[in-house]
Amino acid sequence: MTSIGARLPRKEDPRILAGKGRYVDDLTVPHMVHASFVRSPFAHADITSVDLAGARETPGVVASYSGSESAAGMPLIPTAAADWAPPRTPLTGDRVLYVGEPVAMVLASDPRTAVNGAERVDVDYEPLPHVLDPWEALSPGAPLVHPDRGTNKIGEIHKVIGDPDDAFARAHHVVSRRLTVQRISASPMEPRAILAVPEPSTGHLTVWLSCQGPHTLRTWLAHIFELDESKLRIVAPDVGGGFGSKLNLYSDELAVIWAALELGVPVKWVETRTENFTAGVHARDQIHDAELALDSRGKILALRSHFVGDLGAYFHFFTPVVPDLTIDTLTGNYDIPSVDIKLEKVFTNKMSIEALRGSGRAEATFVQERLIEEAARELGIDPVEMRLRNLVAPDQLPYRTPFGLTYTGGDYPALLERAAELVGYQAVRTRQAEARKVGRHIGVGFATYNLLCGFSPSGHDWNPMKFFPGHESTLIRVDPQGKAVVYSGLCPQGQGSDTVVAQIVADQLQIPFDHITVTHGDTETIPFGGGTHGSRGAVVGGHAALVAAERVVEKARQVAAAMLEAAAQDIAYEDGVFTVVGSPETAVSWHEVAEEAHFLKRCGPMFEPGLEATAFYDPPDVNFAFGANAAVVEVDTETGKVKILDFVSVDDYGVGINPGIVDGQIHGGIAQGIGQALYEQVSHDESGQVPSASFSAYLLPSAMEVPRLTLDNMVSPSDTPLGVRGVGESGTLASPPAIANAVADALAPFGVRIDRTPLRPDVVWELMHPE
Amino acid sequence: MKVSVVVNGAGHVVDCHPSTLLVHLLREELQLTGTHVGCDTSSCGACTVILDGAAVKSCTVLAGQADGREIETVEGLGPDGRLGPLQRAFAEHFALQCGFCTSGFLMAATALLRENPEPSESEVRKALEGNLCRCTGYQHIVDAVLSDPTGSGQP
Numbered sequence: 001m002t003s004i005g006a007r008l009p010r011k012e013d014p015r016i017l018a019g020k021g022r023y024v025d026d027l028t029v030p031h032m033v034h035a036s037f038v039r040s041p042f043a044h045a046d047i048t049s050v051d052l053a054g055a056r057e058t059p060g061v062v063a064s065y066s067g068s069e070s071a072a073g074m075p076l077i078p079t080a081a082a083d084w085a086p087p088r089t090p091l092t093g094d095r096v097l098y099v100g101e102p103v104a105m106v107l108a109s110d111p112r113t114a115v116n117g118a119e120r121v122d123v124d125y126e127p128l129p130h131v132l133d134p135w136e137a138l139s140p141g142a143p144l145v146h147p148d149r150g151t152n153k154i155g156e157i158h159k160v161i162g163d164p165d166d167a168f169a170r171a172h173h174v175v176s177r178r179l180t181v182q183r184i185s186a187s188p189m190e191p192r193a194i195l196a197v198p199e200p201s202t203g204h205l206t207v208w209l210s211c212q213g214p215h216t217l218r219t220w221l222a223h224i225f226e227l228d229e230s231k232l233r234i235v236a237p238d239v240g241g242g243f244g245s246k247l248n249l250y251s252d253e254l255a256v257i258w259a260a261l262e263l264g265v266p267v268k269w270v271e272t273r274t275e276n277f278t279a280g281v282h283a284r285d286q287i288h289d290a291e292l293a294l295d296s297r298g299k300i301l302a303l304r305s306h307f308v309g310d311l312g313a314y315f316h317f318f319t320p321v322v323p324d325l326t327i328d329t330l331t332g333n334y335d336i337p338s339v340d341i342k343l344e345k346v347f348t349n350k351m352s353i354e355a356l357r358g359s360g361r362a363e364a365t366f367v368q369e370r371l372i373e374e375a376a377r378e379l380g381i382d383p384v385e386m387r388l389r390n391l392v393a394p395d396q397l398p399y400r401t402p403f404g405l406t407y408t409g410g411d412y413p414a415l416l417e418r419a420a421e422l423v424g425y426q427a428v429r430t431r432q433a434e435a436r437k438v439g440r441h442i443g444v445g446f447a448t449y450n451l452l453c454g455f456s457p458s459g460h461d462w463n464p465m466k467f468f469p470g471h472e473s474t475l476i477r478v479d480p481q482g483k484a485v486v487y488s489g490l491c492p493q494g495q496g497s498d499t500v501v502a503q504i505v506a507d508q509l510q511i512p513f514d515h516i517t518v519t520h521g522d523t524e525t526i527p528f529g530g531g532t533h534g535s536r537g538a539v540v541g542g543h544a545a546l547v548a549a550e551r552v553v554e555k556a557r558q559v560a561a562a563m564l565e566a567a568a569q570d571i572a573y574e575d576g577v578f579t580v581v582g583s584p585e586t587a588v589s590w591h592e593v594a595e596e597a598h599f600l601k602r603c604g605p606m607f608e609p610g611l612e613a614t615a616f617y618d619p620p621d622v623n624f625a626f627g628a629n630a631a632v633v634e635v636d637t638e639t640g641k642v643k644i645l646d647f648v649s650v651d652d653y654g655v656g657i658n659p660g661i662v663d664g665q666i667h668g669g670i671a672q673g674i675g676q677a678l679y680e681q682v683s684h685d686e687s688g689q690v691p692s693a694s695f696s697a698y699l700l701p702s703a704m705e706v707p708r709l710t711l712d713n714m715v716s717p718s719d720t721p722l723g724v725r726g727v728g729e730s731g732t733l734a735s736p737p738a739i740a741n742a743v744a745d746a747l748a749p750f751g752v753r754i755d756r757t758p759l760r761p762d763v764v765w766e767l768m769h770p771e
Numbered sequence: 772m773k774v775s776v777v778v779n780g781a782g783h784v785v786d787c788h789p790s791t792l793l794v795h796l797l798r799e800e801l802q803l804t805g806t807h808v809g810c811d812t813s814s815c816g817a818c819t820v821i822l823d824g825a826a827v828k829s830c831t832v833l834a835g836q837a838d839g840r841e842i843e844t845v846e847g848l849g850p851d852g853r854l855g856p857l858q859r860a861f862a863e864h865f866a867l868q869c870g871f872c873t874s875g876f877l878m879a880a881t882a883l884l885r886e887n888p889e890p891s892e893s894e895v896r897k898a899l900e901g902n903l904c905r906c907t908g909y910q911h912i913v914d915a916v917l918s919d920p921t922g923s924g925q926p
Binding site for chain 2: 009010012013014016017018019020021022023025026112187188189190191238239240241243270272273274493494495496660661663664667668669670671672694695696700702703704706708709731
């Protein structure tokens with residue numbers, strides 16, 4: 001009986017397919033009021049007055065608050081990842097630092113009345129000079145986002161390893177580019193949503209929150225509001241996508257909680273899509289001045305990148321550490337002995353950047369793979385051959401990167417060769433040549449990736465965040481019928497981890513998959529865990545489930561030993577039956593053991609009653625997953641439109657627990673990568689407004705833009721009991737550079753440089769027509 | 772104003788404000804919360820329902836415009852609260868992840884399959900163009916719709 005590896009249907013699906021999912025906006029409680037926010041229309045301004053009279057006169061409005069009236073009573077919001085954070089309160093009192101910052105809040109009996117009331121709040125602003133460009137922000141005399149600091153520079157990290165200066169001095173060839181990874185939005189289909197339910201008589205507070213991990217947010221909430229953590233409960237019901245954007249407690253969410261505590265009534269707020277684009281976190285936004293030093297055969301001698309990370313105006317939990325991830329992943333799967341990497345982090349008058357599926361590593365992959373592609377072109381080496389000459393070879397494993405990461409598995413050249421084979425590389429070249437004769441421009445592009453994932457061992461360098469546990473938890477409780485309820489610390493937003501966890505537990509307990517119920521996302525019932533992010537579900541949460549299940553079986557073995565009058569070490573467990581080794585006729589079933597464990601009718605008090613176990617699993621190390629992508633595109637040189645003709649992904653995620661779920665993760669990641677490559681950009685105009693703040697301006701790929709994807713995989717089990725690596729973010733890393741490389745290949749005859757994404761039709765057209 | 776609608780075969784008379792949108796009538800007055808709101812520009816399709824046989828975005832229909840008409844939502848797709856063939860095909864093909872967009876896709880695909888029982892892949896993709904999914908990359912959704920759930924094309 002083995003569930004791991006089986007394409008079992010998801011436990012999550014029947015309820016959701018019937019329309020019985022339960023997202024925060026679907027919840028109602030008696031006496032609930034609804035919130036709406038007044039937000040800054042300025043990128044930088046002093047608030048000179050806030051007049052709430054119009055809102056208060058609106059029939060149905062229950063209360064209204066401004067930051068200028070209430071900020072003194074509101075707590076400061078800390079960051080998880082730095083000693084110092086810009087002071088931030090739930091509602092801003094005196095000065096706004098980005099468009100969308102909440103300055104006032106109106107509560108009313110229904111959501112539309114709250115919006116109407118908010119529209120009648122009168123705020124006067126005195127606009128201040130603002131700064132949006134990170135280079136300008138670093139230059140002398142730039143407007144200061146936080147004047148007290150005297151600079152917009154947040155900090156600098158400079159790593160020089162090996163001898164890069166020497167490598168560049170003796171290089172046969174140097175390729176240099178300024179490469180930009182634009183600011184994008186996670187855009188989960190469910191916007192943020194919260195329902196805060198206070199119980200003034202007992203001092204308890206329950207917060208229903210669309211989030212990615214309730215425990216750490218409970219600790220933060222207790223910390224911020226100076227509350228007793230044991231009286232706080234956070235519940236994540238069904239969560240409609242997160243992708244990193246729901247790891248936080250945001251200002252407006254804290255204002256909702258603050259109001260619920262002030263008024264003593266339940267307060268609900270559901271974000272609009274426009275708000276999600278302005279007041280929800282952004283991501284990426286790095287500019288790299290990057291170069292490779294190469295010998296005459298195309299072997300990379302050194303990588304240099306001096307880059308800037310535009311972090312926006314405030315810190316959310318991970319803001320200051322996201323670009324740090326880029327540094328140590330910049331060499332990817334390539335054997336590069338010397339590096340010179342400098343990161344400058346900068347404040348600007350924009351919303352914060354934060355974690356987003358593949359964060360930090362996607363930027364690194366784009367830079368390394370665009371550079372290698374350009375190096376191949378400039379040296380006249382085939383781009384696949386160029387990569388094969390530089391990829392870490394299997395006989396180099398275990399391989400220690402310049403940054404001290406150790407790769408122990410995988411065959412990176414084989415993954416790339418397989419991608420080239422599946423995309424029909426030589427046939428595409430023939431087709432490309434034929435097409436050129438009739439004025440059509442087809443291109444093929446490759447990229448490889450190495451996904452640092454499975455965050456993160458406690459105490460490890462990768463886990464500097466305060467109040468963010470590296471471990472994951474699982475409690476398994478078996479009832480007298482022998483069926484199990486699994487309480488997982490993961491907090492999925494569509495990843496299907498209830499199913500994955502059930503598959504792991506089913507194999508250990510040797511009971512049917514259908515006899516296992518998995519529950520998650522409630523601090524009242526679930527042991528303290530880290531939640532779902534950073535491709536950690538299977539490799540961290542899965543192992544917590546594995547260890548808990550092993551402990552349950554161990555307990556069951558003791559019960560069976562008592563029942564069979566044998567020593568526990570002499571009890572074998574196979575196919576759901578406990579036997580005494582050597583006398584297989586002496587047996588008890590799982591069901592009999594489960595019943596005896598609770599009622600002790602046969603053995604009496606020979607063991608502690610009950611059949612359950614809890615495990616907290618802290619991973620011994622981070623993990624790595626890797627792969628290669630190939631894209632074939634056609635560029636319409638008349639309109640600039642890029643069409644993806646073919647897309648191949650060959651991935652090594654170690655052991656796959658459920659092929660349907662794993663393929664879906666890769667498909668979804670690639671679709672987001674296609675969006676990043678071709679369509680998506682959070683744009684700011686000169687005034688700092690966000691003209692891209694709707695789905696009619698910020699274009700997510702639809703079923704028409706995402707082509708049929710060809711997937712294949714190779715399996716190199718990780719050094720963990722389950723052999724899993726990680727897959728949640730895999731698709732997002734190599735897809736943007738593979739597509740950009742294909743566009744560059746298609747447009748090679750025109751001498752066009754592809755140094756940034758998204759490659760929207762207007763952008764490509766302008767590249768083709770530089771005048 | 773009073774609005775009279777038939778939803779999933781059952782008649783309702785609802786007293787609502789003239790500015791009420793159909794999606795809010797469904798979610799808030801009739802507690803049919805399987806239909807979701809994902810944007811404010813009628814771009815995402817999470818709120819798709821079937822109105823007199825045609826897939827519409829219920830965030831761009833006033834409740835009053837639905838007066839006297841017949842509406843189908845995800846809650847009415849399966850017989851007696853069980854899953855219908857298209858819903859089962861979605862499960863078999865891993866066509867949902869977070870599930871927030873799913874009811875919109877189910878309703879858009881239902882309308883397609885009634886009109887065109889044996890669509891090609893490009894016809895499926897075209898019919899689903901008005902529905903956004905951020906999780907799946909669409910391939911498993913397209914596969915589910917192409918799987919001819921009932922053999923007759925009737926979902």
